[in-house]
Amino acid sequence: MINDSQVVNAAFRGSFEPALIEEINRIGIYQEVEEGEYLIRPGSYIRSVxxxxxxxxxxxxxxxxxxxxxxxxLSGLDSCAISMTGSPDNKPSEITAIAEEKTRLIFIPVEKVDEWICRFPTWKQFVFRTYQRRFDDMIATIDSIAFKKLDERLLTYLKKKTQSCQCTVLQITHEEIAREMATSREVISRLLKQLERVGYLRLSRNKIEIL
Amino acid sequence: MINDSQVVNAAFRGSFEPALIEEINRIGIYQEVEEGEYLIRPGSYIRSVxxxxxxxxxxxxxxxxxxxxxxxxLSGLDSCAISMTGSPDNKPSEITAIAEEKTRLIFIPVEKVDEWICRFPTWKQFVFRTYQRRFDDMIATIDSIAFKKLDERLLTYLKKKTQSCQCTVLQITHEEIAREMATSREVISRLLKQLERVGYLRLSRNKIEIL
DNA sequence: GCGGTTCCGTGATATATGTCACACGGGCAA
DNA sequence: TTGCCCGTGTGACATATATCACGGAACCGC
Structure with missing residues (x-):
């Protein structure tokens, strides 16, 4: 049985200075969430990152x-940039965060995020790198919605998905893909069928196997 | 004739502490650009904000x-978040920045952006608020591309445009609108005509008058 | 005014995507 | 076994958007 601080240490060693890791251990709240669990819902207020x-x-x-x-x-050592800024106007969240799989994370209160920026150089770096990454992600998203056709988007969607779960078999329904891509189930079914005919994947109930 | 530092002082008074304003005056590089001028092109490296x-x-x-x-x-007292992170990996820019009208700005070297964060609380606030705003903007953009039909998008486009220029007459061609919305000129022409028939605006060459 | 250029209007048609309707099959529970 | 949901496959059709083709209008320099 691994305890929390061991997990934290292992994750951060090399990225953060020891004093910061200690702070994180002391302040951060460790949590595990199961697949499908909601971390943030629109309308909720974000008080920690x-x-x-x-x-x-x-x-x-x-x-x-x-x-x-x-x-x-978001995956290993990433963080959610949207929640980072202490949102001084205290707006509620406009987004949803859902665990894709069993996920371990640690919550840092927003005040600390702010405070540490000046105390720990590596933390400052971390915060900015996080912002940068999220920007790049969002730009990529805009790119693909604005310029690509659905079939191409579906392909990159499947690729990202397999990357993120490190496997070739996706446990997912057409309906869910459709929702994430803001289209309808039938369309996704058809496109998937097409990809199957081409030999790119194999379909079965609740399952997509990439070849 | 107003000189640079007067402009800067006027713009920042109330938002930043005097010592910071002085720094900005000392370090920042003041510049005026004309309508249509490019500030950033994809592929160029960003060394100042x-x-x-x-x-x-x-x-x-x-x-x-x-x-x-x-x-x-971007308009009054905004800044470009994308260029803020000193981009340690030194990637070239992936975006284009063009002046919509005659614009005055001041460039801060990225190292200073970083340095000031810990020296001036109001600067830190400014940086984070900027990130936050850009995120909100990008989310709004994704929203509208993903969920809205073109006619609705065109409407909000026109609204934003009139807001930003503080006027009801837009000097713009259908072609340009089409490019910004990633569609084709004919489509925009048709939709605009429709809006004219409904009495929402009046069209003439190079000009759209909102009613 | 004239010729060229840029912008705009508009029909016809093509394509992509959204929607509806319904059938099939697998699993699962009673 | 029976019946029922849920996920899927698929045809038919509706709609939105893209593309092509053109003509005409406004403007610009000469």
Whole structure:
């Protein structure tokens, strides 16, 4: 049985200075979430910032009528930039965060995020790198929605998914893919079937096997 | 004739502490750009961060084959978050920044952006607020591309545009709108005509008058 | 005014995507 | 076994957007 601080130490060693790791251990709140669990819902207030130790989280943007668009995934040692800024105007969140698989993370209160920036150079670096990555992700998302056709988007979606779970068999329904890509189930079914005919993958119930 | 430091002082008074304003005056490089001028092109390296004093800048994302998508606008006291992170890996820019009108700005070298964060609390606030705003903008952009039809997007486009220039007459061609919205000229012409028939605006060459 | 250029309007048509309707099959529970 | 959901496959059709083709209008330099 691994205890929390061991996990934290292992994750951060090499990235952060020892004093910072100690602070994180002291202040941070360790948590494990199961696949499908919600970390953030739109309307909730964000008072602490999650850092992903292992597993992965998907960040989605829901609209008013039940659609959602996938913004980006978070995985090892990433964090959610949106929640970083102490949101001085105290707006509620506009996004949803859902665990893609069993995920371990540690929560840092926003005040600390702020405070550490000046105390620990590696933390400052971390915060900025996180922002940068999220920007790049969002730009990539805009790119693909604005310029690509659905079949191409579906392909990159499948690629990212397999990368993030490190496997070739996805446990997922067409319906769910459709929601994440803000389209309809039938369309995804058809495109997947096409990819199967081409030999790119094999389909079965609740399962997509990439070849 | 107003000199640079007067402009800077006027813009920042109230937002920044005097010592910081003095630093900005000492370090920052003041510049004026005319409408249509490029500030950043994809492929160029960003070594300093612009803060807009007056006027406005649009930030676009070009793709490989000549399309572009509008990411967001910058105006008074905004800054471009993308360029803020000293980009330690030194990647070239992936975006384009173009002046929408005659614009005054001041460039801060990236090292200073970093350094000031710990020296001046209001600067830290400014940097984070900037990130936050850009995130919100990008999410709004994704929202509208993913969920809205073109006619609705066109409407919000026109609204933002009139807001940003503080006027009801837009000097712009259908072609340009089309490029910013990543669609084709004919489509925009048709939709605009529709809006004219409905009495929402009046069209003439190079000009759109909102009613 | 004239010729060229840029912008705009608009029909016809193509394509991509969204929607509806329904059938099939597998699993699962009673 | 029976019946029922859920996920899937697929045809038919609706709609939105893209593309092509053209003509005409406004403007610009001479």
């Amino acid at each position: 999650p850092i992903i130790l292992s597993g992965s989280i998907k960040i989605m943007r829901p609209d008013a009528v039940g659609n959602e668009a996938l913004l980006y995934y | 612009p803060i807009i004093l007056s006027g406005s800048i649009k930030i676009m994302r070009p793709d490989a084959v000549g399309n572009e998508a509008l990411l967001y606008y």
